[in-house]
Amino acid sequence: MKETILLTKHMRENPEDSHFIESYEKSNGYSTAKKTLLGSSPEKVLEEIKASNIRGRGGAGFPTGVKWGFLAENEERYLVINADESEPGTFKDRILLERDPHQLIEGIIITCFAANIKNAFIYIRGEYAKPARRVQSAVEQAYHNGYLGKNIFGSEMDLDLVVHLGAGAYICGEETALLNSLEGRRGEPRLKPPYFPAVKGLYMKPTLVNNVETISSVPWIVENTGEEYNKLGVEGSTGTRIFSLSGHVNLPGNYEIEMGSTFGDFVETLGGGIRSNKKVKAYIPGGASAPWFRGDQLNIKMTIDDVANNNSMLGSGAVVMMDEDTNLVNAAKSIVSFFAHESCGQCTPCREGTTWLEMILDRVASGRGRTSDLELLLDICDNISPGLSWPPKMTTICPLGPSAVSPITSLMKDFREEVESMIPTKVLL
Amino acid sequence: MSWDEKLIKQAKKIVKLYPQKRSALGPLLHLAQSKDGYISDDSVSVISELVGITEVQVKSVSTFYSMYKQEPTGKYLLSVCKSISCEINNSNSIIDIVKDFTGLNNNETDEEGLFTFEAVECIGACGGAPAIQVNYETVEGLSTENTLNLCEWLKNETPDLVVADELQNQFGGTKSFDWAIADNSGTTGSVPGFQTLNTTKDKK
Numbered sequence: 232m233k234e235t236i237l238l239t240k241h242m243r244e245n246p247e248d249s250h251f252i253e254s255y256e257k258s259n260g261y262s263t264a265k266k267t268l269l270g271s272s273p274e275k276v277l278e279e280i281k282a283s284n285i286r287g288r289g290g291a292g293f294p295t296g297v298k299w300g301f302l303a304e305n306e307e308r309y310l311v312i313n314a315d316e317s318e319p320g321t322f323k324d325r326i327l328l329e330r331d332p333h334q335l336i337e338g339i340i341i342t343c344f345a346a347n348i349k350n351a352f353i354y355i356r357g358e359y360a361k362p363a364r365r366v367q368s369a370v371e372q373a374y375h376n377g378y379l380g381k382n383i384f385g386s387e388m389d390l391d392l393v394v395h396l397g398a399g400a401y402i403c404g405e406e407t408a409l410l411n412s413l414e415g416r417r418g419e420p421r422l423k424p425p426y427f428p429a430v431k432g433l434y435m436k437p438t439l440v441n442n443v444e445t446i447s448s449v450p451w452i453v454e455n456t457g458e459e460y461n462k463l464g465v466e467g468s469t470g471t472r473i474f475s476l477s478g479h480v481n482l483p484g485n486y487e488i489e490m491g492s493t494f495g496d497f498v499e500t501l502g503g504g505i506r507s508n509k510k511v512k513a514y515i516p517g518g519a520s521a522p523w524f525r526g527d528q529l530n531i532k533m534t535i536d537d538v539a540n541n542n543s544m545l546g547s548g549a550v551v552m553m554d555e556d557t558n559l560v561n562a563a564k565s566i567v568s569f570f571a572h573e574s575c576g577q578c579t580p581c582r583e584g585t586t587w588l589e590m591i592l593d594r595v596a597s598g599r600g601r602t603s604d605l606e607l608l609l610d611i612c613d614n615i616s617p618g619l620s621w622p623p624k625m626t627t628i629c630p631l632g633p634s635a636v637s638p639i640t641s642l643m644k645d646f647r648e649e650v651e652s653m654i655p656t657k658v659l660l
Numbered sequence: 661m662s663w664d665e666k667l668i669k670q671a672k673k674i675v676k677l678y679p680q681k682r683s684a685l686g687p688l689l690h691l692a693q694s695k696d697g698y699i700s701d702d703s704v705s706v707i708s709e710l711v712g713i714t715e716v717q718v719k720s721v722s723t724f725y726s727m728y729k730q731e732p733t734g735k736y737l738l739s740v741c742k743s744i745s746c747e748i749n750n751s752n753s754i755i756d757i758v759k760d761f762t763g764l765n766n767n768e769t770d771e772e773g774l775f776t777f778e779a780v781e782c783i784g785a786c787g788g789a790p791a792i793q794v795n796y797e798t799v800e801g802l803s804t805e806n807t808l809n810l811c812e813w814l815k816n817e818t819p820d821l822v823v824a825d826e827l828q829n830q831f832g833g834t835k836s837f838d839w840a841i842a843d844n845s846g847t848t849g850s851v852p853g854f855q856t857l858n859t860t861k862d863k864k
Contacts, residue, residue, distance in 0.1 A: 316784055358783050
């Protein structure tokens with residue numbers, strides 16, 4: 232298989248200076264935005280986005296055109312770019328922010344034109360200091376050239392864009408937590424309803440919250456038409472997508488591909504296979520929140536629907552390969568610790584449950600487990616996510632708690648023997 | 661108010677960036693940290709006046725986020741990632757090296773105020789696992805040997821400006837992706853090297 236290069240084209244062709252405005256303009260950058268603002272209409276842009284059938288690249292995979300269509304009428308409306316990329320295994324927005332910030336800004340201009348928005352924010356996670364610097368300089372350059380501010384490209388359109396730095400909270404990737412954070416509050420997800428920020432979002436005004444990769448795709452779609460974009464990939468998973476590949480592979484990295492080939496093909500060709508020719512014991516198809524697949528399930532196709540039909544999710548597009556020597560209890564413990572650390576603390580099942588899961592996994596991993604621990608783990612999981620089904624049911628406001636359940640149900644379903652083998656059979660004195 | 665005039669001016673500019681004052685709280689807490697290295701009681705009081713909320717509301721927010729430090733950190737904040745991709749690529753051995761070298765446990769600062777060590781969750785460097793951030797400047801593809809070299813270098817050279825690209829070239833290995841052109845911007849002090857600048861409103 233080969234990569235299909237749309238989003239990463241400019242940065243690949245101009246490795247020396249892709250993040251500078253002069254370089255981006257040389258690659259015809261901002262020409263799509265200019266044409267659109269001067270000669271197109273918001274309705275036309277929305278039509279193209281709908282025709283492209285692009286689905287959100289943040290994790291939930293919600294159709295972007297539908298989301299834009301929801302945006303309620305109001306004088307005050309906002310666009311918030313979710314650049315709080317923190318899902319373990321994911322580093323694809325980082326490359327877009329660092330290497331091609333102007334593509335994102337152009338996408339923001341077009342999006343705000345389509346949605347009649349005058350204030351936009353890019354919420355970047357605090358740990359992404361270098362990407363944030365790059366984006367901040369790009370925003371300054373764009374202001375300087377008249378691509379942001381008043382009367383953009385000489386049109387009637389005004390747009391202000393603020394780069395907002397987070398401060399280390401994974402939960403702010405959840406859109407309502409992100410909005411609370413941007414309002415200067417604790418990053419706690421909001422109780423639903425209201426279900427959609429597009430109706431009540433930032434300051435309770437209609438707000439579009441979109442992922443970096445989604446909005447970075449907008450200039451290409453508008454330039455080449457939604458119909459062309461829709462031809463790439465497969466039905467339900469159109470276009471290209473940047474997958475972050477990590478773990479025990481020879482060639483980890485970001486790969487832009489059309490969705491539809493198998494995980495096995497992806498790892499063997501672009502990923503260069505597993506290190507030392509080892510076998511895959513298990514892999515994570517879509518970030519730490521996603522239930523794992525076994526090594527004998529590498530023939531599953533990399534599409535949103537195929538992965539969902541196999542009871543997991545393509546999520547943020549983060550693929551983590553674990554070879555045959557991996558201690559899966561330690562791996563699960565790492566993921567559960569992550570969620571225990573990142574729980575915002577609002578909901579008891581998540582706040583207490585994730586911490587208990589972490590403690591129990593820790594004693595199993597260190598050889599102090601009890602035979603009753605396996606059922607205890609599942610019982611706690613059931614309190615967070617009743618029935619342990621997929622997609623998960625929740626006793627919590629947001630899906631963070633149920634995400635901590637994923638690695639444990641994966642362990643118990645497919646690797647129970649490995650867990651049992653770590654429980655001492657004799658009483659320890 | 662005990663922030664100097666220049667800082668207050670900068671803070672007021674940041675407040676103006678937002679449709680509602682309270683939104684400036686996050687950036688102002690970063691600004692407070694760039695002054696003191698942590699969120700001092702004094703800053704809490706200044707910020708509460710600037711955004712028009714109570715001191716306890718400011719504290720409630722500042723204690724929620726892990727990057728707002730409640731006490732001074734060392735000159736170098738060493739954050740070793742322990743999330744899944746790093747974990748299965750032996751981040752434990754990197755953590756051990758840093759702990760041994762600094763003599764610190766998680767979230768501790770040495771007496772000289774040189775190093776603070778923390779084991780952190782995913783820093784988005786999974787393709788270059790295991791990875792570390794020094795004052796939020798990322799170094800990827802670490803070996804245990806190079807981690808030790810990095811710590812020693814910081815201790816001996818004590819650079820005021822920490823630059824990701826410089827550290828990566830000297831001590832890093834496999835990267836998550838091609839970083840391309842070297843960047844000489846970095847950070848001074850143990851807070852993110854990013855300034856919320858007044859890029860909007862004022863201009864144009």
